């Protein structure tokens with residue numbers, strides 16, 4: 001199930017093969033295969049502790065890794081993080097990384113990257129007009145959804161070719177999850193997104209393709225809709241039944257059905 005790229009018509013933008021990560025002598029990833037489509041949203045799923053965040057860190061060169069990480073046709077596994085960032089990978093971390101005491105405009109200004117050309121404020125404001133309206137507002141006073149707009153807006157400023165969003169809905173109320181879904185939907189119109197997510201309703205709404213990790217390995221790859229329609233597969237791979245996987249709105253949170261391995 002993991003040898004080719006099921007469901008991807010065009011050459012993937014990001015192509016990860018046999019990614020392995022060892023931290024402090026502990027084998028965390030044992031061979032992750034992952035393709036990110038050149039458009040739209042690809043979801044990275046798995047129970048708590050499956051290795052999703054470590055995979056993202058491996059792709060970004062934030063942890064020592066082996067295997068192959070091809071980005072836009074170039075092998076990058078030996079590149080340092082700053083070189084990967086320069087090649088156009090934008091990262092929106094799990095905690096959003098927004099500076100609460102700074103205004104929206106200041107948060108965006110801090111994300112400008114020298115050498116990346118003119119910052120794409122026009123694109124950011126076109127996708128998220130609210131960020132222009134709230135330019136002078138302190139980011140700490142924004143809603144969770146608006147803060148996510150800032151986090152994603154920053155990744156769009158520098159002409160990035162891929163955005164990695166790490167659990168953007170974690171800990172958010174259902175209404176805010178809907179807001180974040182709209183943010184991601186708009187962002188994915190401009191740039192392909194790799195979405196690490198536990199909320200299956202969001203995955204159902206946004207993602208065409210998905211990759212499921214289990215115990216540091218790729219357990220499944222294919223169209224997201226097919227996986228979420230398959231009760232047996234969602235139960236086996238993610239530990240949830242159909243009523244949960246198919247639910248609309250902000251529910252279907254994998255993190256409520258499995259516990260952190262290290263908790």
Ligand SMILES: Nc1ncnc2c1ncn2[C@@H]1O[C@H](COP(=O)(O)OP(=O)(O)OP(=O)(O)O)[C@@H](O)[C@H]1O
Nearest residue numbers: 023028047048049050051052053054055260261262
């Ligand atoms: N720096 C580290 N040192 C030791 N073990 C680690 C380290 N980082 C992650 N791990 C372990 O590796 C495994 C995978 O963790 P990871 O955070 O990648 O999983 P995840 O799928 O993102 O989980 P979650 O959904 O809970 O965020 C877990 O057992 C975790 O405890």
